[in-house]
Amino acid sequence: MMSAKDPTPSIDPFSLELDLEQGLLPEPENRIVRRASDMRGYYADEAALERLIAEAGDPIHYEVFEVPVPEEAGQLMYCISTLRPGRVGDECFMTKGHYHTVAETAEIYLCLRGEGYMLMKTSAGRCAWERMARGRMVYVPPCWAHRSANTSDGEPLVSFCVYPAHAGHNYGDIQCEGFPRRILKRGGEVVFAGSASPGPAVTS
Numbered sequence: 001m002m003s004a005k006d007p008t009p010s011i012d013p014f015s016l017e018l019d020l021e022q023g024l025l026p027e028p029e030n031r032i033v034r035r036a037s038d039m040r041g042y043y044a045d046e047a048a049l050e051r052l053i054a055e056a057g058d059p060i061h062y063e064v065f066e067v068p069v070p071e072e073a074g075q076l077m078y079c080i081s082t083l084r085p086g087r088v089g090d091e092c093f094m095t096k097g098h099y100h101t102v103a104e105t106a107e108i109y110l111c112l113r114g115e116g117y118m119l120m121k122t123s124a125g126r127c128a129w130e131r132m133a134r135g136r137m138v139y140v141p142p143c144w145a146h147r148s149a150n151t152s153d154g155e156p157l158v159s160f161c162v163y164p165a166h167a168g169h170n171y172g173d174i175q176c177e178g179f180p181r182r183i184l185k186r187g188g189e190v191v192f193a194g195s196a197s198p199g200p201a202v203t204s
């Protein structure tokens with residue numbers, strides 16, 4: 001961990017330019033891609049997901065672009081997350097969702113483009129959601145798992161995210177627990193449906 005007295009801080013100051021219109025991070029070092037096939041076990045309608053994988057060429061679900069900073073306490077990790085529009089059955093495309101491994105770490109999402117919701121839950125079963133739209137910021141407090149869902153009909157949901165660099169990602173608990181709600185679109189309306197089961201356990 002750094003201290004203010006550390007004579008050799010691990011990185012130098014830097015700046016960069018974001019494309020706020022397109023929601024792009026120029027020259028990202030890391031590009032994490034999640035395709036439909038990476039989402040097995042997450043959606044209620046497994047057959048619809050398999051059709052999407054087979055018939056639509058396993059389309060990209062979302063991408064995360066980052067220029068990482070050292071994963072140490074005191075640093076702030078930041079990235080751009082781009083979630084494509086689409087449905088699996090009537091469930092909106094969504095991210096896997098996670099707690100942070102260091103659970104007591106918060107996160108800020110500033111939405112740059114699109115429309116959707118941030119779905120959040122605690123391990124004690126509390127559930128909340130906040131609307132995402134260009135210019136809206138969502139504050140995810142410590143200990144809340146978070147998943148975003150794209151409710152638009154054709155636009156990507158793009159956010160700039162900032163969180164403590166040592167936070168880490170805990171996907172396993174969400175794979176087991178799921179979220180208490182699923183975000184659907186029916187007849188043009190967004191529906192927050194109760195979710196009886198998280199779906200089968202997945203391994204990745």
Ligand code: 6PG
Pocket residue numbers: 064079081095096097098107146147148161163169
């Ligand atoms: C994070 C952020 C965010 C998130 C992406 C993809 O902690 O890194 O919450 O960048 O990783 O939106 O979502 P999943 O990590 O849940 O797949």
Ligand code: NI
Pocket residue numbers: 098099100107146163
């Ligand atoms: Ni996070």
